[in-house]
Amino acid sequence: PNSNRDKVIIGTAAGDGIGPIIMTEAEKVLEAVLRDRLASGSLVLKPIEGFTLENRLAAGKTVPDSVMAAMSECDVLLKGPTTTPNAAMNTANIESANVYLRKSFDLFANVRPVAIPEEGIDWTFFRENTEGEYALGSKGEYITGELAVDFKVTTDEGTERIARAAYEYARANGKKRVSIVTKANIMKKTDGNFLNICREVAKEYPEIETDSWFIDIMAANLVNKDIRNNFQVFVLPNLYGDIITDEAAQIQGGVGTAGSANIGRNYAIFEAIHGSAPRMIEEGLGEYANPSSLLKAAVMMLSHVGYRDESKRLEDALEAADKELGPRMTGMAGGATCREYTELVMSRL
Amino acid sequence: PNSNRDKVIIGTAAGDGIGPIIMTEAEKVLEAVLRDRLASGSLVLKPIEGFTLENRLAAGKTVPDSVMAAMSECDVLLKGPTTTPNAAMNTANIESANVYLRKSFDLFANVRPVAIPEEGIDWTFFRENTEGEYALGSKGEYITGELAVDFKVTTDEGTERIARAAYEYARANGKKRVSIVTKANIMKKTDGNFLNICREVAKEYPEIETDSWFIDIMAANLVNKDIRNNFQVFVLPNLYGDIITDEAAQIQGGVGTAGSANIGRNYAIFEAIHGSAPRMIEEGLGEYANPSSLLKAAVMMLSHVGYRDESKRLEDALEAADKELGPRMTGMAGGATCREYTELVMSRL
Ligand SMILES: CC(C)[C@H](C(=O)O)[C@@H](O)C(=O)O
Numbered sequence: 001p002n003s004n005r006d007k008v009i010i011g012t013a014a015g016d017g018i019g020p021i022i023m024t025e026a027e028k029v030l031e032a033v034l035r036d037r038l039a040s041g042s043l044v045l046k047p048i049e050g051f052t053l054e055n056r057l058a059a060g061k062t063v064p065d066s067v068m069a070a071m072s073e074c075d076v077l078l079k080g081p082t083t084t085p086n087a088a089m090n091t092a093n094i095e096s097a098n099v100y101l102r103k104s105f106d107l108f109a110n111v112r113p114v115a116i117p118e119e120g121i122d123w124t125f126f127r128e129n130t131e132g133e134y135a136l137g138s139k140g141e142y143i144t145g146e147l148a149v150d151f152k153v154t155t156d157e158g159t160e161r162i163a164r165a166a167y168e169y170a171r172a173n174g175k176k177r178v179s180i181v182t183k184a185n186i187m188k189k190t191d192g193n194f195l196n197i198c199r200e201v202a203k204e205y206p207e208i209e210t211d212s213w214f215i216d217i218m219a220a221n222l223v224n225k226d227i228r229n230n231f232q233v234f235v236l237p238n239l240y241g242d243i244i245t246d247e248a249a250q251i252q253g254g255v256g257t258a259g260s261a262n263i264g265r266n267y268a269i270f271e272a273i274h275g276s277a278p279r280m281i282e283e284g285l286g287e288y289a290n291p292s293s294l295l296k297a298a299v300m301m302l303s304h305v306g307y308r309d310e311s312k313r314l315e316d317a318l319e320a321a322d323k324e325l326g327p328r329m330t331g332m333a334g335g336a337t338c339r340e341y342t343e344l345v346m347s348r349l
Numbered sequence: 350p351n352s353n354r355d356k357v358i359i360g361t362a363a364g365d366g367i368g369p370i371i372m373t374e375a376e377k378v379l380e381a382v383l384r385d386r387l388a389s390g391s392l393v394l395k396p397i398e399g400f401t402l403e404n405r406l407a408a409g410k411t412v413p414d415s416v417m418a419a420m421s422e423c424d425v426l427l428k429g430p431t432t433t434p435n436a437a438m439n440t441a442n443i444e445s446a447n448v449y450l451r452k453s454f455d456l457f458a459n460v461r462p463v464a465i466p467e468e469g470i471d472w473t474f475f476r477e478n479t480e481g482e483y484a485l486g487s488k489g490e491y492i493t494g495e496l497a498v499d500f501k502v503t504t505d506e507g508t509e510r511i512a513r514a515a516y517e518y519a520r521a522n523g524k525k526r527v528s529i530v531t532k533a534n535i536m537k538k539t540d541g542n543f544l545n546i547c548r549e550v551a552k553e554y555p556e557i558e559t560d561s562w563f564i565d566i567m568a569a570n571l572v573n574k575d576i577r578n579n580f581q582v583f584v585l586p587n588l589y590g591d592i593i594t595d596e597a598a599q600i601q602g603g604v605g606t607a608g609s610a611n612i613g614r615n616y617a618i619f620e621a622i623h624g625s626a627p628r629m630i631e632e633g634l635g636e637y638a639n640p641s642s643l644l645k646a647a648v649m650m651l652s653h654v655g656y657r658d659e660s661k662r663l664e665d666a667l668e669a670a671d672k673e674l675g676p677r678m679t680g681m682a683g684g685a686t687c688r689e690y691t692e693l694v695m696s697r698l
């Protein structure tokens with residue numbers, strides 16, 4: 001990471017498909033909200049070039065070395081959506097860039113907030129982000145004609161740090177309850193151990209109530225309006241976090257409405273939760289891409305680097321802009337364009 | 350299974366907790382709707398005794414031999430909820446009876462219908478029921494202080510038969526679309542192979558449209574009112590089926606509102622989707638247990654053994670009773686009791 005402690009470096013990596021469109025606008029918003037810091041020289045916005053599918057395929061690497069090096073010089077990264085090539089075009093065995101970056105920078109906590117104020121819903125998900133089903137993703141075996149095997153692997157340390165992150169967050173934010181979500185009745189070793197370790201960590205936070213649920217029931221709980229606003233903080237193994245946060249984001253209004261933070265000890269990546277929407281580009285509808293998720297990620301990023309005022313100003317401006325646009329903010333032809341939206345956001349900063 | 354081909358034997362196994370309460374009433378309903386067949390001797394209802402947690406713990410077996418033998422003499426089984434003992438009380442290593450029975454009778458297809466007529470939702474889930482994360486549930490390893498491993502295992506044959514079951518159902522019922530749900534981008538060997546095999550099977554059903562989704566997006570799709578009524582038939586590996594069907598049942602009105610069919614080549618078990626609710630018993634509220642899920646399972650069972658008229662009559666009676674009771678059917682003190690409800694159902698047969 002950035003070795004100059006006096007200067008914060010925020011990298012921006014546009015990604016594929018609609019990525020460059022929404023990132024261009026997001027950069028303008030960041031420049032506006034961070035004007036004073038940029039002017040004083042205490043902060044640099046650093047666009048990372050070449051993080052495209054074409055380059056990744058050409059280099060035969062999920063993230064080319066030069067891109068990795070440029071990213072490493074930053075303190076935090078704002079990242080657009082990336083395309084994972086499908087098997088047919090993927091001779092170089094390019095993996096999901098998301099998964100690769102999470103592992104490379106050891107970003108063990110995937111934090112996703114979801115809120116529906118009218119319903120009293122204020123959820124924060126702590127998804128373990130480097131282990132579980134994702135740890136050995138390409139190391140499974142297919143014994144032709146018969147049997148396929150994949151592995152789920154967790155470590156005590158990996159579990160303890162995500163549990164601690166969830167409880168620390170709960171304590172720091174006055175949350176009353178943490179819910180552990182596993183399928184420990186079936187994945188007895190990995191999820192069983194995850195549940196046990198979370199319960200051990202919980203003992204250090206006696207002021208916080210802990211409950212535990214199986215993932216199937218939790219998927220049901222989130223659509224149960226009678227009880228869902230009782231949940232506050234969730235801690236989950238990787239895959240369950242993946243599933244439940246998409247469900248939760250949709251409950252909030254769409255998978256494209258939530259931001260996502262990937263946090264490690266020395267680095268953090270903030271990203272749009274949605275995909276690169278290649279179809280929108282093919283159909284010539286790229287200008288209608290919705291930058292909300294990326295801008296919500298930016299709100300989390302500003303708060304993470306300690307720019308609380310700016311984070312709050314951007315958050316409020318997003319809310320004001322959303323309110324003004326109402327159903328026009330569709331991410332489809334006929335709605336506001338990406339630029340119209342970000343201009344509205346900037347006018348409300 | 351039953352070796353007397355002239356006589357159908359329907360077993361009933363009450364299970365634990367509220368199981369005996371709802372099963373006692375369900376048996377009365379079955380006797381009423383099947384009166385003619387029972388009188389003619391072409392059908393026998395056979396209560397299976399001793400399928401209780403106490404007996405299972407005493408025998409040190411998930412399902413005691415005598416219970417297994419009695420079940421094996423039936424053609425199909427109607428099963429109430431069972432309690433899996435937690436680690437503390439479980440010196441005998443009793444497993445989930447559901448999982449054990451599914452494997453023992455090779456009930457490879459878990460079929461769960463979910464419908465919301467007002468919204469045009471009519472979903473049928475085909476969950477692979479014997480493999481995946483459930484295949485080697487107790488064979489994982491925990492290398493103390495470090496690393497836990499669990500395995501996900503699928504076979505070509507196991508995948509092909511669930512795919513075929515889904516497509517055959519779609520064809521026989523005039524469904525236009527089958528959706529394959531995996532996380533093939535991460536579980537590359539097991540889910541990757543599952544997806545490929547489903548696509549191969551799909552080619553034999555050219556009149557049916559096939560699409561494929563990742564489990565996280567599908568969990569979001571089901572709460573997306575703009576698109577969810579486009580889905581019809583789903584085929585999924587074991588764990589994803591577990592998660593998605595609970596979510597779907599809750600969308601329908603509650604996890605206790607859906608029935609579940611476990612179907613194999615030579616045997617089938619129809620069960621309530623909810624748990625045994627020991628707390629209701631402790632609190633003396635057992636009489637308010639809701640038998641809906643078990644009775645919906647009975648509807649599927651009657652259709653499965655070819656009693657289409659009776660199945661339809663029971664289905665219609667359930668709908669009429671639900672309508673009449675409205676919000677009184679709560680499964681809680683203050684609502685109708687289990688007996689009041691089943692008497693209402695019988696009056697509408
Ligand atoms: C793109 C995919 C590999 C990724 C995941 O499964 O983690 C995505 O769904 C997410 O949640 O960020």
Ligand SMILES: CC(C)[C@H](C(=O)O)[C@@H](O)C(=O)O
Nearest residue numbers: 185186216445447448591622
């Ligand atoms: C009880 C449990 C083992 C079971 C499962 O995970 O399959 C249940 O959730 C179900 O869906 O029938």
